[in-house]
Amino acid sequence: MSLRFFDPKPPESVIHSPVAAMRVLVAAAACICLLVPASQTQANEVSAVEFWHAGFNHYFLTTNLDEMAALDTGKFEGWTRFLPEFKVYEEAGPNLVPVCRFFSAAFAPKSSHFFTAFPEECAAVKANPVWTYEGIAFYARLPAANGACAPGTMAIYRSYNGGEGGAPAHRYTPYLADSCYPYNFFGPACVREGVGAHGVAFCVPVSIDIALQRTQQMSGGTWDFRYTFNGVPTLVSMSFGAAVSGSQQELPPQWLGPSYYVGSATGPGGAGWDAIMGRMVVGYPAGMAENGYRLVFDFDGVSATNGCMYLEKIFDYVLGPCHPLTAVRRFP
Numbered sequence: 001m002s003l004r005f006f007d008p009k010p011p012e013s014v015i016h017s018p019v020a021a022m023r024v025l026v027a028a029a030a031c032i033c034l035l036v037p038a039s040q041t042q043a044n045e046v047s048a049v050e051f052w053h054a055g056f057n058h059y060f061l062t063t064n065l066d067e068m069a070a071l072d073t074g075k076f077e078g079w080t081r082f083l084p085e086f087k088v089y090e091e092a093g094p095n096l097v098p099v100c101r102f103f104s105a106a107f108a109p110k111s112s113h114f115f116t117a118f119p120e121e122c123a124a125v126k127a128n129p130v131w132t133y134e135g136i137a138f139y140a141r142l143p144a145a146n147g148a149c150a151p152g153t154m155a156i157y158r159s160y161n162g163g164e165g166g167a168p169a170h171r172y173t174p175y176l177a178d179s180c181y182p183y184n185f186f187g188p189a190c191v192r193e194g195v196g197a198h199g200v201a202f203c204v205p206v207s208i209d210i211a212l213q214r215t216q217q218m219s220g221g222t223w224d225f226r227y228t229f230n231g232v233p234t235l236v237s238m239s240f241g242a243a244v245s246g247s248q249q250e251l252p253p254q255w256l257g258p259s260y261y262v263g264s265a266t267g268p269g270g271a272g273w274d275a276i277m278g279r280m281v282v283g284y285p286a287g288m289a290e291n292g293y294r295l296v297f298d299f300d301g302v303s304a305t306n307g308c309m310y311l312e313k314i315f316d317y318v319l320g321p322c323h324p325l326t327a328v329r330r331f332p
Contacts, residue, residue: 044091045205045278047298048138050084050173052318057161057185058112058169063088063138072321081310083317086156086174087205087278089139095150098122099202101137106130110167117142117202140202147196149203154276158201162189172201174276206275214273214280217301222331225282225295227309227323236295237330238282239266273299280304280327295325303328 051060051071055078062068071079089096100122105111114131116122117140126133141153149155157179161169164187176198177183180190192199222239264270269284274296282295297307307325312318 044089045087046090046138047085047277047279048088048204050082050171051079052082052185053078054080056110056112056167056169057165058110058167059171060113061115061137061172063090068322074321081319081321083312083319084173084175084178085277085279086154089205092139095141096139097142097202098136099138099140100125101134102126102131103134104131107167110165112167112169114170115172115201140204143195143200143203145195147194147198147200149200152205152207153203154206155198155200156202156204157192158194158199159184159186160191160193161186162191164189174204205278207278208275211273211275214299214301215271217299218271218280218329220332221329223282224328224330225309225325226328227295227325229309229311229323236284237266238264238269238271238284240264240271279307294319295327297325297327299327301329 046063048061048063049068051062052058053060059082060071060079062071068081070076072081088099092098097117097119099115099117102114102116102125103111104114113134114125115137116125125131140156141150143149143155147155154174155176156172156174157176159171159173159179161171169186170193171178171184171186173179175183178185179199180186180192184190194201218240219242220240222237225236225238227234264284269282271280271282273279274281277296279296280299284293292312294310294312295307296310297304304325304327307327308322309325310319310322312320
């Protein structure tokens, strides 16, 4: 995957026109696959992670682990891992469409990417010399013409910065409150794009039912979490009691994502399956009231080798870099 978005020049969106909007609507309305539940799509799921450039106020979405590592380690300055993360489909499958990825460096010193799941829009942007087609980023489902997503999926909202700062940028988020109003980072020039009243870009997998099931699998066990922080190998062991009832999520999921069903028997903290992220989240205090640790990992009930430890500000979107995490159920 290319990292050309770090080119000192920036991007410009070329799709903000009535013709482009009509292409989006036609593409969405043409999709009749929404009658089929998402459970009938057979495809592997991977995490799409958002990064933010504070200087440019641009966002970047990627499923590529090498790109994540380069951004996390500061190989490209200015980018930090942000809170939004959600599952997408890694491969083609029934009722899925490819999400096209484009890059533009037409507005120095900034650059950015653009993603679209709408075939007509993808074809139009491919034909524009301002943008470079970088291939298929991942796969998703198209929403209905009114923005509705099929059962078992949730909406990803698309917003546009209105060209502020001389370099148009887009954001893709599962949180409606982050899409232009009230907590967006694009300011008053923000425009919702996509289809429906809220600007749905595409639909991705989500499951509320699995939340309690996964957290129950953590119950009654002692877990070892290992990661390296500030060069120091760290081991944190936490024991969890029986699953307890917690705040239930509803579809579509709303902020905040995690619902904690299990309390820690070894001190403050808790664990729960985040339906939006599609991953297990374990949290506990870091010694400062405004900071906290967040342990996030994919989960099979026994172990995980592809997790992250974040030192985050609880009331901030910024997670900071991923410190690779392994999680192993030690007992019973």
